[in-house]
Amino acid sequence: MSKTLLLITLFASFTYAQVSKPIEMPYIDYPVTKGDHDEVAQQYCLICHSWGYILNQGKKSRPYWKGTVQKMVNEFKAPISKEDQQTITNYLVKHYGFEVPASGH
Numbered sequence: 001m002s003k004t005l006l007l008i009t010l011f012a013s014f015t016y017a018q019v020s021k022p023i024e025m026p027y028i029d030y031p032v033t034k035g036d037h038d039e040v041a042q043q044y045c046l047i048c049h050s051w052g053y054i055l056n057q058g059k060k061s062r063p064y065w066k067g068t069v070q071k072m073v074n075e076f077k078a079p080i081s082k083e084d085q086q087t088i089t090n091y092l093v094k095h096y097g098f099e100v101p102a103s104g105h
């Protein structure tokens with residue numbers, strides 16, 4: 001067997017081994033809280049990644065959610081209108097975050 005043929009055979013079996021092995025992703029159930037236009041958040045925020053990926057961050061402040069939504073738009077070109085950005089931010093703060101007290105301690 002020539003060296004080239006050996007390499008091809010090795011490569012082919014390697015590729016086959018990869019394909020034949022099922023890839024299992026851990027399934028984490030993150031329910032979408034209903035209300036306050038959750039459909040707007042779902043419409044845009046699930047285009048590029050999962051809901052769990054978003055909520056993995058834990059409860060976050062309004063500035064965090066506002067900044068994150070803006071980051072998705074500015075850096076990753078999420079096509080979300082200013083109005084919808086506001087709706088989504090309000091939704092996220094209400095269900096997955098908290099307001100920052102005006103005068104903090």
Ligand code: HEC
Pocket residue numbers: 041044045046047048049053054055057068069071072076077078079080088092
């Ligand atoms: C155009 C694609 C796209 C859309 C639409 C999108 N994201 Fe993202 N998002 C990304 C990418 C890419 C990353 C990974 C960024 C990184 O690794 O730094 C990310 C990461 C995140 C993270 C992890 C923290 C961070 O800052 O990296 C959060 C939270 C998040 N997105 C929330 C949202 C929310 C909320 C929406 C809906 C308003 C949304 N995303 C819509 C592309 C998108």
